[in-house]
Amino acid sequence: MGFCKRQAGVLLHITSLPSAYxxxxxxxxxxxxxxxxxxxxxHLWQVLPLVPTNYGDSPYQSVSSTALNYYLIDLDILREKGLLQKKEYQNIPFAKKDNRVDYHLLFINKVPVLRKAFLRFDATDQAFLDFVVSKKYHDFAVFMTLKAMHDYQAWECWQKPYRNYSLKTEEEVVSLHREDYLFWLWTQFEFLNQWNALHQYAKTKQIEIMGDMPLYVAYDSVEVWKHPELFVLSADHRKKLVAGCPPDAFTEDGQLWGNPIYDWDYMKKDRYAWWQDRLSRAFELFDILRIDHFRGFDRFYAIPAEDTTARNGRWLDGPKFDFFKDKTELKIVAEDLGFIDAGVRELMRQTTYPGMKILQFALDGSKENEHLPSNYGTNFVVYTGTHDNLPLYQFIFDLSPSALKIFLEQLKEECRLAGVRPRLYSYRMITQTVVELAFASKADYCIIPMQDLLAQDGTSRMNFPSTVSVNNWSYRVLKRQLSRRLADRIRRYVEKYRRD
Incomplete structure (x- = not known):
């Protein structure tokens, strides 16, 4: 059952690391x-998708499902390679605050610096030539060259000759716009060099990196542009049905994500070859992979593209276990949150993938709550919260007096069952107690968002779903916050609850 060992780790995206740039x-x-x-x-470091971000800055709405985010390329490493001088980037305003990513400033200022480095790069380097010939990131480079030619507009707004993919367009880009094409390829080449060095270093420290894969791709993506046959689209490649979630107790209109849905019947004809390639690439980067919205493989919610809410959607069948029957040995974590029915539970049983438990969802007074540590076994990943939730501290702070009373009473009982000594005399201590309860739980993997380890408030929230805001995806931790004192406290949890 499952692949997890009893270990613990942190959820922190690469963008959230300290940096002067x-x-x-x-x-x-x-x-x-x-x-x-x-x-x-x-022993675990979970990151969000490493793909390039687009409008809205979300790593779950990318121009490519397999390309790599060039914003994460380190400029000091480029300087060490002789491709940049410090004075060429050290005084450029890449952000306004040390604790926030400013994607607008990155878009304006970082790409020109990368282009400068590329112009000094020896494009006759044999490793790069082999990379170009492999065509692994060819589609992304063609798409981004055309996107840059059209002021980074969505492909549906491009000039008519380029709007629909053709081999002629592809050949034109490669021959007439070769420098731009090679630049975008080089961003992928350089990212991989830097990533592989980091990944190998993590392995020397016995740390596994868990990646994250969105189920869907964005409409403004190279996949939809080049392979419209993979999606449910009209004859002129417009969306017919889009993804989302039905109305529930929290959202009376449901959630309208807007992603095109897959044509699973078409994909089945070649045994899901596009997905096979996508997964293979992911496991070249990561040791473990979380798949977002896993339930969509069983059934998915499809909404007419012209609708403005998700009320009129309907459930359609996904590929179910047919998709996974040759993938059960992969180290996949299934995000099985939200509306989970018998079909999803059966798919989880068939694959044996570990699911997720969220302590923020657990302490609501119900003894049957499936997120209560006393109600689940080992083949799970326990979190205090996810990138889409309020930080735990703020969640507790915002509880009404009656809800807080229920929360604390149930927390004390769960702590008693798990052998945790509850400390409930401040919101910070309550937060730390819930974190310790996660470490004490039976779940094989325990992963805590950095914001919860630091007991940070709502201003540190990573994402507020279904919104576009400069506050989304912009959280950053400061170097001084990664203290020895915090590491020592976590180490005590690891040792006490045998997660080493």
Missing amino acids: GVGTLGKAAFDFVDWLYSANL
Whole structure:
């Protein structure tokens, strides 16, 4: 059953690492974070999708499902390679605040610096030539060259000759716009070099990196542009049905995500070859992979594209276990949150993938709550919260007096059952107690968002679902917050609850 060992780790995206240049990167701060994890005796580092971001800055709405985010390329490493001088980037305003990513400033200022480095790069380097010939990121480079030609507009707004993919368009880009095409390829080449160095270093510290894969792709993506046959689209490649979630107790209109849905019947004809490639690439990058919205493989909610709410959607069948029958040995974590029915539970049983439990959802007074540590076994990943939730401290602070009373009473009982001594004399101590309860739980994996380890408030929230805001995806941790004191406290949890 499952692949997990009894271990613990942290959820912190690369963008959230400390940096003097506006965004966390694959440079020294990432290596320092690995060292910090090691000092805390943690063995797991979970990141969000590493794909390039687009409008809205979400790593779950990318121009490519397999490309890599060039914002994460470290400039100091480029300087060490002789491709940049410090004076060429050290005074550029990449951000306004040390604790926030400013994607607008990154878009304006970082790409020109990367282009400058590329112009100094030896494009006749044999490793790069082999990379180009492999065509692994060819589609992304063609798409981004065309996107840059059209002021980064969505492909549906491009000039008519380019709007629909053709081999002629592809050949034109490669020949007439070769420098731009090679630049975008180089961003992927350089990212991989930096990532592989970081990943290998993490392995020397016995730390596994867990990646994250969105189920759906964005409409403004190279996949939809080049392979419209994979999606449910009209004859002119417009969306017919889009993804989302039905109305529930929290959202009377449901959630309208807007992603095109897959044509699973078409995909089945070649045994899901596009997905096979996508998963293979992911496992070249990561040791473990979380798949977002896993329930969509059983049944998915499809909404007419012209609708403005999700009220009129309907449930349609996904590929079910047919998709996974040759993938049960993969180290996949299934995000099985939200509306979970018998079909999803059966798919979880068939795959044996570990699911997720969220302590923020647990302490509501119900003894049958499936997120209560006393109600589940070992083949799970327990979190205090996810990137879509309020930080735990703020969640507790915002509870009404009656809800807080229920929360604390149930917390005390769960602590008694798990052998945790509750400390409930302040919101910070309550937060730490819930974190310790996660470590004490029977779940094989325990992963805590950095915001909850630090007991940070709502201003540190990573994402507020279904909104576009400069506050989303912009959270950053400061170097001083990754303290020895915090590492020592976590190490005590790891040792006490045998997660080493």
